[in-house]
Amino acid sequence: MSGLLVAGTTSDAGKSLVTAGICRWLARRGIRVAPFKAQNMSNNSMVCADGAEIGRAQWLQARAARAEPEAAMNPVLLKPGSDRRSHVVALGKPFGTLEAGEYATGRAGLASIAFDAYAELSGRFDVVVCEGAGSPAEINLRAGDYVNLGLARRFSLPVLVVGDIDRGGVLAAMFGTLALLSAEDQALVAGWVVNKFRGDVGLLRPGLASLERVTGRPVLGVLPWLDRVWIDSEDALAVAGWRREQTGGGLTVAVVRFPRASNATDVDALAAEPGVTVTLTADPDVVAAADLVVLPGSRATVDDLRWLRSRGLDAAVTARAAAGRPVLGVCGGYQMLAESIVDDVESGAGEVDGLGLLPTRVAFAAEKVLGRPHGSWRGHQVSAYEIHHGSATAVAPAESFLDGHRAGAVWGTTWHGAFENDGFRRAWLTEVARAAGRSWTPAPDAPGFAALREDMLDRLADAVDTALDTSVLLRLLDSGAPAGLPFVPPGAP
Numbered sequence: 160m161s162g163l164l165v166a167g168t169t170s171d172a173g174k175s176l177v178t179a180g181i182c183r184w185l186a187r188r189g190i191r192v193a194p195f196k197a198q199n200m201s202n203n204s205m206v207c208a209d210g211a212e213i214g215r216a217q218w219l220q221a222r223a224a225r226a227e228p229e230a231a232m233n234p235v236l237l238k239p240g241s242d243r244r245s246h247v248v249a250l251g252k253p254f255g256t257l258e259a260g261e262y263a264t265g266r267a268g269l270a271s272i273a274f275d276a277y278a279e280l281s282g283r284f285d286v287v288v289c290e291g292a293g294s295p296a297e298i299n300l301r302a303g304d305y306v307n308l309g310l311a312r313r314f315s316l317p318v319l320v321v322g323d324i325d326r327g328g329v330l331a332a333m334f335g336t337l338a339l340l341s342a343e344d345q346a347l348v349a350g351w352v353v354n355k356f357r358g359d360v361g362l363l364r365p366g367l368a369s370l371e372r373v374t375g376r377p378v379l380g381v382l383p384w385l386d387r388v389w390i391d392s393e394d395a396l397a398v399a400g401w402r403r404e405q406t407g408g409g410l411t412v413a414v415v416r417f418p419r420a421s422n423a424t425d426v427d428a429l430a431a432e433p434g435v436t437v438t439l440t441a442d443p444d445v446v447a448a449a450d451l452v453v454l455p456g457s458r459a460t461v462d463d464l465r466w467l468r469s470r471g472l473d474a475a476v477t478a479r480a481a482a483g484r485p486v487l488g489v490c491g492g493y494q495m496l497a498e499s500i501v502d503d504v505e506s507g508a509g510e511v512d513g514l515g516l517l518p519t520r521v522a523f524a525a526e527k528v529l530g531r532p533h534g535s536w537r538g539h540q541v542s543a544y545e546i547h548h549g550s551a552t553a554v555a556p557a558e559s560f561l562d563g564h565r566a567g568a569v570w571g572t573t574w575h576g577a578f579e580n581d582g583f584r585r586a587w588l589t590e591v592a593r594a595a596g597r598s599w600t601p602a603p604d605a606p607g608f609a610a611l612r613e614d615m616l617d618r619l620a621d622a623v624d625t626a627l628d629t630s631v632l633l634r635l636l637d638s639g640a641p642a643g644l645p646f647v648p649p650g651a652p
């Protein structure tokens with residue numbers, strides 16, 4: 160068993176991608192590999208087969224590793240419900256809340272959960288590829304850190320630092336990251352990976368040679384800017400990347416960008432359908448004009464409903480429904496479509512009016528529902544997942560739609576991930592297109608969503624294979640960071 164930590168000079172440097180790429184590259188060599196992120200902050204999560212909730216990125220990295228996703232791969236998940244408070248998920252189950260001021264101090268218990276999970280996981284796999292968070296040089300947080308060098312030190316993991324060259328300043332960021340670490344932490348930083356490079360690598364080489372000289376550590380390689388390759392992101396959506404053109408009629412989808420959107424990766428599969436264009440928006444005019452509007456999940460249903468109203472988006476959605484133009488709500492978005500919502504759990508707001516577009520009432524319960532339901536719609540099988548405290552019940556007869564309801568051109572379901580089922584997605588979109596007066600029909604030869612995702616993971620592994628010095632990578636996995644790596648002053652101040 161061995162491990163490696165993939166850290167980054169910044170958030171979004173590409174740690175998740177590099178971790179996924181290394182996982183798939185190792186899995187292809189027949190190595191039993193698992194991903195790990197000690198603590199993830201994200202409202203995009205997934206329910207594992209054993210009912211545990213983990214970050215969506217670790218779930219996808221597990222797929223890259225060809226391993227069954229499980230709680231130990233992301234033992235701590237912080238789900239921000241507001242700017243100051245996060246809901247804590249530990250080993251896949253609710254574990255209270257954490258206020259912003261406690262992030263640095265109140266986490267000792269979480270650190271030991273994460274360390275135990277790593278130790279246990281690494282006993283069952285040949286290699287564990289860990290992803291860090293943010294930058295390891297956030298020295299104000301170093302004392303309580305268990306995600307970056309706190310983890311690496313505990314388990315003597317070699318560390319690769321990934322930098323995003325697209326933002327510029329990557330050489331300074333790499334040098335500075337190292338120079339702000341203590342001598343003990345620096346001893347584990349074993350190499351650099353430049354990410355998102357476009358252009359002539361020859362121009363970059365002298366800079367890389369200087370970086371190697373001043374840091375005494377090798378650049379393992381320069382990963383190219385990979386078009387149409389990304390990973391289910393932690394805090395943003397990459398719908399544009401899925402886009403595929405199709406001749407003939409198109410279909411436009413507007414997804415409302417809630418401040419606390421959760422599991423909004425649901426719309427990725429819509430975006431991957433040829434001819435379907437998905438836009439994230441907070442603009443009532445865009446909501447009015449689209450063929451389909453999606454209200455996605457939300458970690459703060461009542462607060463995001465208030466936000467929807469403050470923007471005048473409620474009127475745009477209601478007007479669509481009245482005109483028989485398609486609206487879909489998923490989980491939190493489905494809850495908002497109800498006649499009323501009683502919530503003494505998530506917002507503490509008590510009873511509030513919903514948009515009244517479906518004949519349902521929503522009640523929040525303290526117990527969180529985590530599940531992997533199966534069902535069907537018009538003969539198409541649907542496998543999904545659910546994560547919620549609020550449940551809707553019909554107060555008048557209504558056509559059923561998955562676990563939810565349909566009234567006119569308004570559909571709602573608690574189920575996430577339903578649109579990844581190809582047959583269901585295409586049949587439902589065909590019905591939506593008809594309701595919207597569009598001639599869109601599914602392309603007969605379009606690949607399925609799972610195949611597109613697999614292709615992306617394979618292209619990532621190809622990039623690792625061709626762009627990185629994999630012999631150095633294997634040596635680090637075999638023997639850890641080499642002894643005698645030079646200390647670069649000043650070190651941690």
Ligand SMILES: NC(=O)CC[C@H](N)C(=O)O
Pocket residue numbers: 421422455456457458459460489490491492505546547548549550
């Ligand atoms: N996944 C979601 O959209 C969750 C909806 C809502 N926040 C709940 O907990 O019930």
